[in-house]
Amino acid sequence: MPREIITIQTGQCGNQIGAQFWQQLCQEHGISADGMLEDFATSGNDRKDVFFYQADDDHYIPRSILVDLEPRVISNIMDSQYGNLYNPENIYLSNDGSGAGNNWASGYAQGERICEDIMEMLDREADNSDSLEGFNLLHSIAGGTGSGLGSFLLERLSDRYPKKL
16 A cells, blocks of 8 residues: 655745755656656556656656745746646745745745645645655745745644644
8 A cells, every 4th residue: 555745845945855856756766757657667566656646647746746935946847857747736836926035934924825725735635645644845944935834834734634744
């Protein structure tokens, strides 16, 4: 039985680390940049389903939520070689695009405004899991979006999924 892990990438740091994380997982599991399984990876039992789910057209999609309050880093990810790997429904960019200004309190306060949109994405991913193991939060511990919004999301995740953190 798979034990799925959902990855949440917040802010510049979390999304840059997340982009490298998914590239490495793709290489390790034989998944191409567009999500298709490489010929050499068709045999074996390497548990791709922990971090990926397989779409109806047989390509693999990361169990990942990308969140940022300004669009630059996520736009770079989506324009990269691995941009087609991600589910566009699991990307949250703030409408005003101004970010948190390297301010923890701003990131935390904006979390209250956007929380339901992000939690809806997380709930959808969790509902599509057979046996959710937990969450992997990639974020900074200093700055604005990653630290402030990341802290806010940790609190909400702890409330909604108390045994998954």
